[in-house]
Amino acid sequence: MSPTAQILDGKKTAAAIRSELTxxxxxxxxxxxxxxxxxxxxxxDPGSHSYVAGxxxxxxxxxxxxxxxxxxxxxxxxxxxxxxDELNDDDATTGYIVQLPxxxxxxxxxxxxxMAPEKDADGLHPVNLGKLVLNVGAxxxxxxxxxxxxxxxxxxxxGITLNGKNVLVVGRGITVGRPLGLLLTRRDINATVTxxxxxTVDLPHLLRQADVVIAAAGxxxxxxxxxxxxxxxxxxxxxxRVEDPETGKAKLTGDVxxxxxxxxxxxxxxxxxxxxxxxxxxLANVVEAAERQAGIAVGH
Ligand SMILES: Nc1nc(=O)c2c([nH]1)NC[C@@H]1CN(c3ccc(C(=O)N[C@@H](CCC(=O)O)C(=O)O)cc3)C=[N+]21
Numbered sequence: 001m002s003p004t005a006q007i008l009d010g011k012k013t014a015a016a017i018r019s020e021l022t023x024x025x026x027x028x029x030x031x032x033x034x035x036x037x038x039x040x041x042x043x044x045d046p047g048s049h050s051y052v053a054g055x056x057x058x059x060x061x062x063x064x065x066x067x068x069x070x071x072x073x074x075x076x077x078x079x080x081x082x083x084x085d086e087l088n089d090d091d092a093t094t095g096y097i098v099q100l101p102x103x104x105x106x107x108x109x110x111x112x113x114x115m116a117p118e119k120d121a122d123g124l125h126p127v128n129l130g131k132l133v134l135n136v137g138a139x140x141x142x143x144x145x146x147x148x149x150x151x152x153x154x155x156x157x158x159g160i161t162l163n164g165k166n167v168l169v170v171g172r173g174i175t176v177g178r179p180l181g182l183l184l185t186r187r188d189i190n191a192t193v194t195x196x197x198x199x200t201v202d203l204p205h206l207l208r209q210a211d212v213v214i215a216a217a218g219x220x221x222x223x224x225x226x227x228x229x230x231x232x233x234x235x236x237x238x239x240x241r242v243e244d245p246e247t248g249k250a251k252l253t254g255d256v257x258x259x260x261x262x263x264x265x266x267x268x269x270x271x272x273x274x275x276x277x278x279x280x281x282x283l284a285n286v287v288e289a290a291e292r293q294a295g296i297a298v299g300h
Contacts, residue, residue: 003261006158008235008268010150013157014276018062021280021287024299025063028290035290036065037121037282038087038096042072042080042106047248048099049073055097058279066284067093073103081114088116094293095121095143095286100175104108118293121285122146124174141292143285148180149237150277151214152189154268159240160233162191168206170223170255172197173215176237180214202225217253225259234260236270 037059041052060065069083086094102108117127122145131142167184171177184191196206199209207227213225216237238255254270261267268274
């Protein structure tokens with residue numbers, strides 16, 4: 001079957017956002033403010049390395065200074081905390097991220113909590129997640145988590161509203177599913193959200209009722225085309241690295257069966273969908289943090 005779904009084009013949308021941000025970065029620089037992103041990467045996972053490299057390329061493109069802190073896989077909690085303290089105190093770093101997941105011997109929650117909340121470019125600090133729960137602030141006073149924000153922006157810029165729709169989020173991870181459920185149930189978005197996870201008993205039953213499916217579970221092919229409504233809007237967020245049997249090279253695969261491209265109404269491709277939007281929203285968080293730190297109204 002040929003593809004019939006309309007494409008939620010994350011690559012193109014992210015490029016438009018980067019271009020808007022370039023203007024705001026120019027305005028900041030005219031006032032003598034240089035937004036700067038720091039990245040903290042622990043260990044040598046190839047996937048994490050490639051994501052972090054992408055973030056630095058994006059920064060370069062829009063005129064954000066970026067600094068890398070690449071640390072050995074066996075770094076101690078105390079030494080990693082020292083790096084966090086340095087970044088909190090470094091005026092050149094207006095925002096930074098700690099690439100997740102961290103090696104198992106490290107306490108990721110303690111690291112996130114040690115970050116200065118106003119420098120949290122990922123929106124994953126407990127204070128910023130708390131503001132999301134309390135429904136205050138973001139994006140004016142606090143950053144939103146990048147992937148949930150990217151999903152909302154991708155839909156909005158394709159003219160899709162969620163008011164009154166049944167949205168099924170698959171996955172309860174801290175970077176996507178959990179905060180996404182909170183964001184989509186805000187009054188201004190007004191979706192009815194079901195949050196499914198590995199303990200869900202009858203996923204196909206939920207899929208058949210869903211107007212919108214956001215798959216962020218990390219299991220390739222777990223969302224079957226046959227279970228999706230023909231008018232469904234489907235966002236494929238999951239990223240799993242698998243080896244291409246033909247070339248032997250690593251490639252990225254989403255959670256949605258590829259056949260869905262010819263059975264549903266809208267589909268975000270993967271790659272080329274939510275991934276680029278996540279990166280664009282990271283840049284937006286860095287710019288907004290610099291605007292707040294300079295006392296400029298966010299978005300101006
Ligand atoms: N502290 C933290 N913040 C994160 O935002 C974070 C993280 N840890 N850990 C891992 C996940 C994963 N993630 C992706 C970002 C961009 C793409 C992306 O741009 N993907 C491209 C393809 C990139 C490629 O081919 O390598 C695409 O979908 O088109 C994918 C995945 C951010 N994460």
